[in-house]
Amino acid sequence: MEEKKGFFRRLVEGLTKTRNNIVSSIDNIFSGFSSIDDDFYDEIEEILVMGDLGINATTAIIEDLKRRVKEQKIKEPSECKQLLIESIKEQMNVGETAYEFENRQSVVLVIGVNGVGKTTSVGKLAGKLKDQGKRVVIAAADTFRAAAGEQLTEWAHRAGVDIVAHQEGSDPAAVVYDAIQAAKARKADVLLCDTAGRLHNKKNLMAELGKINRIIDREYPEAFRETLVVLDGTTGQNALAQAREFSEVADITGIILTKLDGTAKGGIAVAIHSELGIPVKYIGVGESIDDLQKFDADEFVNALFHIEE
Amino acid sequence: MAFESLSDKLQNVFKNLRSKGRLTEADVKTALKEVKLALLEADVSFKVVKQFVKSVQERAIGQDVMNGLNPGQMVIKIVNEELVSLMGSETTEIALRPGNEVTVLMMVGLQGAGKTTTTAKIAGKLKAKGRKPLLAACDVYRPAAIKQLQINGEKQGVEVFSMGDKMSPVDIAKGAVEHAKSKGFNVVILDTAGRLHIDENMMEELQNIKTAVDVTQTILVVDAMTGQDAVNVSDTFNQKIGIDGVILTKLDGDTRGGAALSIKATCGKPILYVGMGEKLSDLEQFYPDRMASRILGMGDVMSLIEKAQANIDEEKARDMEQKLKKAQFGFDDYLESMNQVKKMGGISSILSMMPGMSAKMPDIESAVDEKKMGRIEAIILSMTPKERSNPDILNPSRKKRIAKGAGVDISEVNRLVKQFEQTRKMMKQIPGMMGGKSGKRGKFKLPF
Structure with a gap:
């Protein structure tokens, strides 16, 4: 149905609208201003805020830009473009060991609020790992949402991996427990745990997550732990609250930023990284199984600002 | 809490305005700067925010505010009016075709x-x-x-x-x-x-x-x-x-x-x-x-009132008021009032609609664990009708039986009885608060 595409093209395609929007406005202001003044900074502020970076991160980036402009004695607005890109890139660096779980015996716990694309992301991740020749087991620990188990079973079927699922309404921690035993018995490389969507301000549901976390710690201490929080790229400032609250109950190691194939800019990820130090590890740019991609700060920012390599 | 809600933020801004008595042009601008930041943090579209701040400023600076006797209230009024007009002023329902038309x-x-x-x-x-x-x-x-x-x-x-x-x-x-x-x-x-x-x-x-x-x-x-x-x-x-x-x-x-x-x-x-x-x-x-x-x-006090009115049976409320006045409040009534709270979407849902409550929510939620309410229900249902209407007869042997019946520890039964006694004492002091149509906030202050 759909031809295979390279990462960059996919990302560029996914971000086309974003980029056209941001780049045209960025280019306009970089070429449209003759001097670096308050109006110029106001324009940049507007663009960043409209990209969902949030007012705090935006202010920080602009302060940083002002500092660099002063230090490097920059006079031309057009030179600020590169500075801006560098500044955001620096903030978004993933780090060397981000994907270590792929090479270890590991448990990947996938959490997030409702409707962000957890189940779909787990399905895609299973497919990717399977393609790498990994033995994967999925735990369908979303026992709350109607038909969530069926949805994930279909993904498991597509990816050709094993799945452990219980009935709707059963204890998710029990599903995880069983899945751990299954993963051990089948000598799985990676155990992927899908969980029910939960708003981060619901205390009981967050406590349930804590319980799942403890089960994994207790039953599978030898496994490498990876906990990914899935954030909807169209979400605004609330994503920051989500990341913060989830990191209270689980040791979050990374973010899956989904739905970046729309017009949303996902700029909140920049704010989250700068404020909480949680890196984006994957981005979702479409609905097919290949549309989950490893995050690359350089390419992300380049694609965002439309720089051909 | 790390996150102040938009409500809290605006409230803080206007708290400062209120205390000043009279509002200067600079005050309006300072306030609106905060409003702008708050709205942006609330994810309101940048362009909408700009428009909003501009229109409020136009209205607030100048005679409207300067002539007002209570400038703080005036600004709140203007911001409120503008917000309402921005969100549309009338309530709309899904339009359905009449009768059997599909x-x-x-x-x-x-x-x-x-x-x-x-x-x-x-x-x-x-x-x-x-x-x-x-x-x-x-x-x-x-x-x-x-x-x-x-x-x-x-x-x-x-x-x-x-x-x-x-x-x-x-x-x-x-x-x-x-x-x-x-x-x-x-x-x-x-x-x-x-x-x-x-x-x-x-x-x-x-x-x-x-x-x-x-x-x-x-x-x-x-x-x-x-x-x-x-x-x-x-x-x-x-x-x-x-x-x-x-x-x-x-x-x-x-x-x-x-x-x-x-x-x-x-x-x-x-x-x-x-x-x-x-x-x-x-x-x-x-x-x-x-x-x-x-x-x-x-706060969404209006919404709360409506919710309460739809769900609380007026007659039962009046009945309860009578009982309270006569200090006949028993465990059955305790259970009843608990169920009414449940019907309204649980305590946390009600509390979140009260002004100034949102910031304190986490504490409250832990205090009124809704699972705990289920256990309380189990304990009360394990009592005989006589025990429910006349709690004073509860002796250790009865409590032990109740604990067994409800599948809880006897200490939990003791705690409930103690809580109930406190409630009853409190209710005696403020009989007007339960029931009645006034929809007073105090009505919902059940100490679980």
Whole structure:
């Protein structure tokens, strides 16, 4: 149905609208201003805020830009473009060991609020790992949402991996427990745990997550732990609250930023990284199984600002 | 709490204004600068914020405020008025065709906005109003989407029309309307697949459905947590498909919900309902004016009152008031009042609507664990009628039996009895607070 595409093209395609929007406005202001003044900074502020970076991160980036402009004695607005890109890139660096779980015996716990694309992301991740020749087991620990188990079973079927699922309404921690035993018995490389969507301000549901976390710690201490929080790229400032609250109950190691194939800019990820130090590890740019991609700060920012390599 | 809500923020700003007595031009500007930041943090569209701040400033600076006797109140009034006018001033409901004519509602939106859940919620609402709704499973793309709708439909007692995932959504929509006409359903709700507003093919599919069946209302379902993109999404859906109303979901989170303002301000379509939870009954009417009050920190007291009035049986309330006055309040009444609180969506739901409560929510929630309420219920139900109406006869042997019956530790029974005694004491002192129609806040202060 759909031809295979390279990462960059996919990302560029996914971000086309974003980029056209941001780049045209960025280019306009970089070429449209003759001097670096308050109006110029106001324009940049507007663009960043409209990209969902949030007012705090935006202010920080602009302060940083002002500092660099002063230090490097920059006079031309057009030179600020590169500075801006560098500044955001620096903030978004993933780090060397981000994907270590792929090479270890590991448990990947996938959490997030409702409707962000957890189940779909787990399905895609299973497919990717399977393609790498990994033995994967999925735990369908979303026992709350109607038909969530069926949805994930279909993904498991597509990816050709094993799945452990219980009935709707059963204890998710029990599903995880069983899945751990299954993963051990089948000598799985990676155990992927899908969980029910939960708003981060619901205390009981967050406590349930804590319980799942403890089960994994207790039953599978030898496994490498990876906990990914899935954030909807169209979400605004609330994503920051989500990341913060989830990191209270689980040791979050990374973010899956989904739905970046729309017009949303996902700029909140920049704010989250700068404020909480949680890196984006994957981005979702479409609905097919290949549309989950490893995050690359350089390419992300380049694609965002439309720089051909 | 790390996050101040928009309400809290504005409240803080105006607290300073209030204490000053008279308002200068500089004060207005300082206040509005805070308002601007708060609105941006609330994810209100940048352009909408600009417009908003400008219009408030125009109104606030100058004679309106300067002549006012209470400048602080004046600014709140202006900000409130502008917020209300931004969100639309009237309450709108889904327009249905009269009698047996078939109304077709088409639910559209991005992936994960909550269309399928909302579809089932609306069906339940319409069914309660005496309509005969039919759900049509038009999402043939997402795995198990049909199954999800079927399960939700079953829970609501509403039939779901499906032709599997091999047919085109247009044919399914046609089939559903035919089925409705022949089987006597008068509302068909089409649950369509989530799609990106820039996906031309998928948007065309919606246009085709609209051409194939006579869609009465197209309803856009939007996640309340949406950021700046809310404007793009609603605007594009409106231009390409034409929408008649909006439903805002996941408003039970701690999002500040700026999307509500942005959508209303840019595409002018009314917000019909708000999704307030995962239970299929958690779909509420949207009141623009109350939402504005809530944003301004006045709390959604109005909404609370209405909720309480609908759920609390007036007669029972009066009855209880009598009992309280005579200090006959027993465990049965305790259970009754607890159930009334439950009916209103649980304590946390009620408290979150009170002004100034949102910031304190985490503490309260831990204090009034709703699971604990279940245990209390079990304990009370393990008592004999005599024990319930006359708690004074509870001796250790009786308590032991009750603990066994409820499957709890005896210390929990003791704790409940002690709590009950305190409640009774307190109730004696303030008999006017329970019951009555006044809808006073104190009415809900049950010490669980």
